[in-house]
Amino acid sequence: MRNNSLLNTVLLCVIAFLGLGNVAVCQPNAKSTLDPKRAFSYLVKICDIGSRVTGSEGMRIQQAFLDEHFTRLGGSVRWQSFETRHPETGAKLEVKNLIVSWNPDKLERVFLCTHYDTRPFPVNDARNPKGLFVGANDGGSGTALFMELGHALQSLPMKVGVDLVFFDAEELVYEEPRDPYFLGSTHFSQSYVNDSNSPRFRCGILVDMIGDADLQLYYEQNSFKFARPLVDEVWGIARELKIKEFKPNVGYEIKDDHLPLNTIAKIPVIDLIDFDYTRGVPKSKSFWHTMADTPDKCSGASLTKVGKVLLEWIRRQE
Numbered sequence: 001m002r003n004n005s006l007l008n009t010v011l012l013c014v015i016a017f018l019g020l021g022n023v024a025v026c027q028p029n030a031k032s033t034l035d036p037k038r039a040f041s042y043l044v045k046i047c048d049i050g051s052r053v054t055g056s057e058g059m060r061i062q063q064a065f066l067d068e069h070f071t072r073l074g075g076s077v078r079w080q081s082f083e084t085r086h087p088e089t090g091a092k093l094e095v096k097n098l099i100v101s102w103n104p105d106k107l108e109r110v111f112l113c114t115h116y117d118t119r120p121f122p123v124n125d126a127r128n129p130k131g132l133f134v135g136a137n138d139g140g141s142g143t144a145l146f147m148e149l150g151h152a153l154q155s156l157p158m159k160v161g162v163d164l165v166f167f168d169a170e171e172l173v174y175e176e177p178r179d180p181y182f183l184g185s186t187h188f189s190q191s192y193v194n195d196s197n198s199p200r201f202r203c204g205i206l207v208d209m210i211g212d213a214d215l216q217l218y219y220e221q222n223s224f225k226f227a228r229p230l231v232d233e234v235w236g237i238a239r240e241l242k243i244k245e246f247k248p249n250v251g252y253e254i255k256d257d258h259l260p261l262n263t264i265a266k267i268p269v270i271d272l273i274d275f276d277y278t279r280g281v282p283k284s285k286s287f288w289h290t291m292a293d294t295p296d297k298c299s300g301a302s303l304t305k306v307g308k309v310l311l312e313w314i315r316r317q318e
């Protein structure tokens with residue numbers, strides 16, 4: 001079954017060629033094609049909002065933007081809200097995960113997830129650690145990619161239910177180690193365990209910092225530990241699709257939203273993350289958590305290369 005669509009595509013091309021003589025142009029499932037320019041334009045729009053910290057005005061603008069976008073594309077939009085305290089002021093703060101579903105009635109499901117909040121400040125910025133942090137790669141890239149994937153999911157044949165999950169409060173962190181990470185994904189995981197009527201999530205893929213113009217995705221060590229078969233499957237698809245940015249070597253160990261999903265919800269989830277965010281300059285200072293994490297360091301091509309692998313993974317779910 002694995003190469004079905006390729007076979008179909010080849011057959012369609014042959015038929016088109018035989019039937020119409022000189023027609024040699026082949027457009028397989030054009031609606032599922034991802035558009036790097038449009039993906040990048042989403043990234044720019046998200047960053048133009050400015051800071052998107054949990055509970056902020058920027059976050060509210062982003063939430064309305066995403067709600068409108070996915071509703072227009074035919075996704076089923078649901079908000080999962082809960083309250084926390086602002087780490088600095090102690091004021092009540094609403095945290096909102098966004099869940100966009102395709103085939104919402106299917107009980108057997110897979111999901112793609114990302115965080116869509118930005119860190120309050122660019123703490124690694126040598127010149128201005130209290131400056132503006134727009135998180136193009138860190139917070140923006142996964143969100144922009146999922147906006148682009150929405151177009152393809154409209155028409156992608158899928159046998160299971162598919163959810164795009166946007167976690168809030170991944171890094172509502174003003175001071176370490178006082179402030180906890182992963183509030184949104186932890187709440188999502190606890191709700192999943194406590195809700196006996198919840199559909200079953202077979203597995204999931206987390207993306208974070210996948211917009212780097214110099215993209216290199218290595219095996220992340222916790223993903224290996226918790227969900228090795230899924231790592232092998234995803235890198236295998238990338239190899240088949242000749243997407244060379246997926247490197248079959250072990251990279252960093254990253255603490256990310258996949259930890260609560262694996263340990264609390266017990267859902268196998270892997271993390272696609274490029275933690276070397278230096279524009280390919282060895283030993284150069286990383287843009288991570290600095291004011292320089294802006295769209296010019298990212299590319300639409302990187303986003304859609306990851307997107308192609310994710311779509312193919314979804315298409316193969318039986």
Ligand SMILES: [Zn+2]
Nearest residue numbers: 119138171289
């Ligand atoms: Zn971050």
